Amino acid sequence: SEQADMRGARLAPCLPLLLLAACWAGRADGHGVHPLSRIAIHRARVALDASAAVRASPKLLGSRGEDTAWVTVEFKIPRASDGDWIGVFSPSNFNASTCPGSHGSGPGPAICSAPIKYQFANYSSVYNRSGTGALKFQLINQRQDFSFGFFTGGLSNPALVAVSNRIVFANPKAPVYPRLALGKTWNEMTVTWTSGYGISEAHPFVEWGMKGSHPVHAPADTVTFGRESLCGRTCS
Numbered sequence: 001s002e003q004a005d006m007r008g009a010r011l012a013p014c015l016p017l018l019l020l021a022a023c024w025a026g027r028a029d030g031h032g033v034h035p036l037s038r039i040a041i042h043r044a045r046v047a048l049d050a051s052a053a054v055r056a057s058p059k060l061l062g063s064r065g066e067d068t069a070w071v072t073v074e075f076k077i078p079r080a081s082d083g084d085w086i087g088v089f090s091p092s093n094f095n096a097s098t099c100p101g102s103h104g105s106g107p108g109p110a111i112c113s114a115p116i117k118y119q120f121a122n123y124s125s126v127y128n129r130s131g132t133g134a135l136k137f138q139l140i141n142q143r144q145d146f147s148f149g150f151f152t153g154g155l156s157n158p159a160l161v162a163v164s165n166r167i168v169f170a171n172p173k174a175p176v177y178p179r180l181a182l183g184k185t186w187n188e189m190t191v192t193w194t195s196g197y198g199i200s201e202a203h204p205f206v207e208w209g210m211k212g213s214h215p216v217h218a219p220a221d222t223v224t225f226g227r228e229s230l231c232g233r234t235c236s
């Protein structure tokens with residue numbers, strides 16, 4: 001029975017720390033081309049324009065413990081065009097100062113991060129007439145803050161004209177997405193979850209036991225993945 005199994009269970013949890021933002025979001029379309037791969041972000045220019053603006057709200061997400069949230073992004077520009085688009089970035093500081101080994105000057109890409117989602121500004125119905133629009137994006141807590149870039153020039157020749165305020169989940173490091181699996185032996189069970197805590201910040205453990213009985217604490221191991229572990233040079 002379930003109870004007997006539980007009594008014999010030995011927990012071997014592990015705690016991967018997933019810091020990756022850029023490589024996994026989105027879905028392939030019917031033609032086998034990943035929509036995000038159409039964005040030539042390595043060719044993006046920074047051309048900030050004081051008359052363009054983009055703003056995201058609310059600033060604080062998941063204040064009641066949710067790990068997904070909808071945000072509204074409002075934007076305006078004096079002359080709208082069909083090639084204008086909004087990109088979602090996480091971490092929020094996506095401009096040149098985050099390029100590995102670069103200080104934002106000299107040759108090399110201006111933006112060393114890739115959007116995790118995007119939408120054309122004209123998806124907002126009045127945009128092409130008014131130059132103002134609003135779009136909704138669903139975000140998941142992926143342990144980093146977010147910001148939104150407003151680009152013109154389409155996906156193949158993007159120019160960044162405005163950057164939004166940053167928004168953040170109330171508890172970006174919260175443990176999320178518990179996964180259960182059988183262990184290596186019949187009486188072992190593995191619990192894996194994802195959090196933003198480093199080993200120096202928190203002692204991960206699983207508390208388990210029969211309802212009404214004294215709970216057992218099983219210590220967990222932490223495995224940390226950085227963006228280099230998952231993407232290498234091509235998308236770091």
Ligand SMILES: *[C@@H]1O[C@H](CO)[C@@H](O)[C@H](O)[C@H]1NC(C)=O
Nearest residue numbers: 081082083084120122123154
């Ligand atoms: C919005 O812009 C995209 C990209 O330029 C274009 O493919 C699409 O047809 C436009 N949609 C509308 C409703 O104008």
Ligand SMILES: *[C@@H]1O[C@H](CO)[C@@H](O)[C@H](O)[C@H]1NC(C)=O
Nearest residue numbers: 046048093094095096097163
């Ligand atoms: C890039 O980020 C730095 C640090 O957040 C900021 O001071 C600077 O204004 C940003 N530059 C652009 C072009 O957004």
Ligand SMILES: *[C@@H]1O[C@H](CO)[C@@H](O)[C@H](O)[C@H]1NC(C)=O
Nearest residue numbers: 082122125126127128129130
């Ligand atoms: C705006 O887009 C709509 C829908 O695609 C189109 O019918 C209309 O002509 C466009 N208006 C302008 C000013 O481009």
